[in-house]
Each structure stands twice: as structure tokens, then as C-alpha cells.
Amino acid sequence: MGDLGEAAATAIQMILGADWRLWSVVLLSLKVSLAATVLAALLGLPLGALIALKRFPGRHLVIVILNACMGLPPVVVGLVVYLMLSRAGPLGPLGLLFTPGAMIVAQTLLVLPIIAALARQIIDDAWGEYREQLTSLGAGPVQAAATLIHDCRFSLLTAVLAGFGRAAAEVGAVLVVGGNIDGVTRVMTTTIALETSKGDLPQALGLGFVLMALVLAINGIALALRSAAARQGA
Amino acid sequence: MSAEGILPLELAEVGFSVGGTRILEAISARFDAGPVSVILGANGAGKSVLLRLCHGLLAPTAGRIAWDGRFAGDPRRRQAMVFQRPVMLRRSALANVVYGLALAGHPRAERTSRARAMLGRVGLLALAGRPARLLSGGEQQRLALARAWALEPEVLFLDEPTANLDPSATRSVEEIIAAVAREGSKVIMTTHDLGQAKRLADEILFLHRGRLVERATKDAFFAGPSTPEAAAFLRGDLPWD
Numbered sequence: 186m187g188d189l190g191e192a193a194a195t196a197i198q199m200i201l202g203a204d205w206r207l208w209s210v211v212l213l214s215l216k217v218s219l220a221a222t223v224l225a226a227l228l229g230l231p232l233g234a235l236i237a238l239k240r241f242p243g244r245h246l247v248i249v250i251l252n253a254c255m256g257l258p259p260v261v262v263g264l265v266v267y268l269m270l271s272r273a274g275p276l277g278p279l280g281l282l283f284t285p286g287a288m289i290v291a292q293t294l295l296v297l298p299i300i301a302a303l304a305r306q307i308i309d310d311a312w313g314e315y316r317e318q319l320t321s322l323g324a325g326p327v328q329a330a331a332t333l334i335h336d337c338r339f340s341l342l343t344a345v346l347a348g349f350g351r352a353a354a355e356v357g358a359v360l361v362v363g364g365n366i367d368g369v370t371r372v373m374t375t376t377i378a379l380e381t382s383k384g385d386l387p388q389a390l391g392l393g394f395v396l397m398a399l400v401l402a403i404n405g406i407a408l409a410l411r412s413a414a415a416r417q418g419a
Numbered sequence: 420m421s422a423e424g425i426l427p428l429e430l431a432e433v434g435f436s437v438g439g440t441r442i443l444e445a446i447s448a449r450f451d452a453g454p455v456s457v458i459l460g461a462n463g464a465g466k467s468v469l470l471r472l473c474h475g476l477l478a479p480t481a482g483r484i485a486w487d488g489r490f491a492g493d494p495r496r497r498q499a500m501v502f503q504r505p506v507m508l509r510r511s512a513l514a515n516v517v518y519g520l521a522l523a524g525h526p527r528a529e530r531t532s533r534a535r536a537m538l539g540r541v542g543l544l545a546l547a548g549r550p551a552r553l554l555s556g557g558e559q560q561r562l563a564l565a566r567a568w569a570l571e572p573e574v575l576f577l578d579e580p581t582a583n584l585d586p587s588a589t590r591s592v593e594e595i596i597a598a599v600a601r602e603g604s605k606v607i608m609t610t611h612d613l614g615q616a617k618r619l620a621d622e623i624l625f626l627h628r629g630r631l632v633e634r635a636t637k638d639a640f641f642a643g644p645s646t647p648e649a650a651a652f653l654r655g656d657l658p659w660d
Binding site: 314315317318320321322323324328332335336 | 471474476495496499500502506508509510518519522523566
């Protein structure tokens, strides 16, 4: 209990102290996780819609695999991206390893199945209701997908937030491909892991509070936007 | 020489079965421009399936369905359908009509004014900005009619359009259907409501257990149906007698 109290005090001190090194870590965390979530949403929402609307052989298998990929272990994703980006790997010449770019790639791969799988389920359900009407009005697959994504936007926002939560909270992937280099690739979760292993628990817990507050704030903003739009009946 | 329109619609020995259950069997019929055709029958007679086959939402498992073979364009573009439960998109009433016009390829500049005009015709102009999903059942069905009517379909299919509505909403929907027919669209609709069939139909197609058992003008049908099945339906007998 004493640890927690001390941690809370440290967290408040950290925030009030506004030490630039802390802020650079927080900002990099936000930048990497938000970029990965946006990329994964841009790819995952159309992918989910496609799998929901198209009937093709092996569709059920694809859905099972996609759903299973929601539970990909971050370290494993990190390791695969590491192998791809390492100097001997196929994407080695890009020189991305141990940069924020590599961390964004790894987190995008981690978040993509979450957004795509949840979007697939949401859009599949809506398609059951819309299919005949949209077909009757002459909507092609692309128009139907765009309409469903638009009409399901609030449920899909929840799927995207789930993806962001995953990205912001994971440590394995960013640690492996980023290397936790001070001032370059150090983010909140890797700092927490480092401080814990150094035995500086209040520092680690304090950062943990900051991280949770950020995730809470982003979810709060998203929910507020959603209910404001819902009040207008959109 | 290519035809001006997609009618007549011709059904030849059309059948439809799902998993070994026959829903429709050997339906042959021809629909020409003009009269309001009402497909009448009890629940489960196959009315909705027949309408979906005609509109192309389902493919027949036997027989064939053909629009005028001389028509050069896509017959899909000349039809519209209104469903028993209207599917409203999550946007304003006006935007729902605009959406249909956009899909039909109407020029962007005309969509809004045209959509407003259609809302006016179904008495929903005052609610143009309302989210469609917050409208009442009757208003939603009128909006669905406006969305379909805006496309100026040569053929308008209606599947039990008032089955879920109260009497006054039913009346206003029927007035719109009558207006659509007056303006030259061919109306083909299903109902199990005898009063509605009397009010709207020019001709009746009576469907019984997946078969077209009788087709007659409205007056002839209600004066004296020529089949025992139709007579029983008019008397309100239970179908398993």
C-alpha cells in the first residue's frame, strides 16, 4: 500500500515537474501507438468489410484465423518484424530497425487483426439487415462496404479503441524492434519494464499511472464524441 | 429495335426450393405495364419469395424469369422495391433519399432538390433533417416509398408494405402507392389484407401453398373466385380445413 501511495505521489510529481525526458517518452508512446492504430484501422476496416461481404471458399477458415490472431503474442510479432528488418532480413535495407518506424510497423501488425476481426463481426451483423435493401438500390460491393462502415461507425470506433488499448499497453513488440534506446525508442511501457528491473518501483508505478490516465482520457474523448453524435441522432 | 421499357415481365414454370422444401412451384405469369397487380395469399404462401424472385434478389431454382429481351440497358436500374420492414440508413430522412439517387447515378447537383420534392410528396418535408431511424414506423415506410419513387421506377415492388402499421399510417401509405401507380409506374405488391387488395388492386394473383391458383380482375375475384382455395381464403376459413 505504501508503494502505491508513493507511486501516486511520484506520478503527480512527474506530471507537475513536466520534465522534458518524461514528456518525450510519453509523446513517443502516443505517437507510435496512435500511428499504428490509424494505419491498422485504414487497413483493417476495409479488410473486415471485405470478409464480411464476400462469399469465397475458405471464408470460415479465414475468419477463424483472423479471430485467433487477436491474441498474437506481442513478443512473437516483434521477433518476426525484427527478422524482417534486421540487416540480413528482406527489409533490412530500409534501415528501420531500432527506430520508431519499426515500432509502428510491429504495433500495426499487432492491432490489425483486432480491428479487422471485430469490424468483420460488426459489419457481418449489419449486412444481414441491409443486404436486400442495398442490393435493391443497386449498391456494388465497394459502395455497400462504404455504407456499412459509415452506418456502423460508432460500433467500429469501439473496435478501433480496443486496438489502441492493445497498442498502448504492449511492451514485447516495441522492446524487441525498438531496443528501448534512451531518447530514441524509449516509450512508457519499456520504461516501466526497465525501472522495475532496476528496482525503482515508484518510478515504474508512477509511469504506469500516467499511461492508464492517457488511455482513459482517449477513451473518454472518444465516448464523448460518440454520444454527442448520437444525440444528433446520426 | 430495342424496347423503351423492361416490361413485360415473364415467368415461365418458375420454382423455388430451399433444402428440399418447395416454396414455389410452376409459377407462370406475365406482367404488363398498367394495372396494379396484387399478389394475395395467406402467410407462408410464398408471396414474398415470388416478389424477391421477380426483383432479382433471389434466383429461381427452376424455370426462368425474363424482362423484355429487346430492352438494351440493365433492367435492375428500372425497378425499385419497398420492404415490409423498411431499412433506414443512419442518416437524415433527406440523406436517405439522396443516397438512392446517388446510387442510381443522378447528377449530384439535382439530388437534394429532387429528394426534397419527393419528401414533399409523401408529406415528410418538415422532417427532412430528422435522423431516419428516429421516425415512426409509418413515417419510415413513407420515407422508403419516397426513396423508391424518387428513382422513377418502371416497376415498383412492395412486400406487405403496411403489415406493421396502424390504420392511419396504412391509409397514408396506400394513398402514396395509388399515386405512384397513377403516375405510370407498374405496381406489383403482396398483401394478406383483403381490404387493402380491394382498395388498391386492379388484378389479383392468388397464391396458395406455393402455387398460383387463380388470377382475375379484382371485381371478378371478389365477386366470385373460381377456385375453392380462393373462396376459402375470402371466407376466412383456416387453411388446414
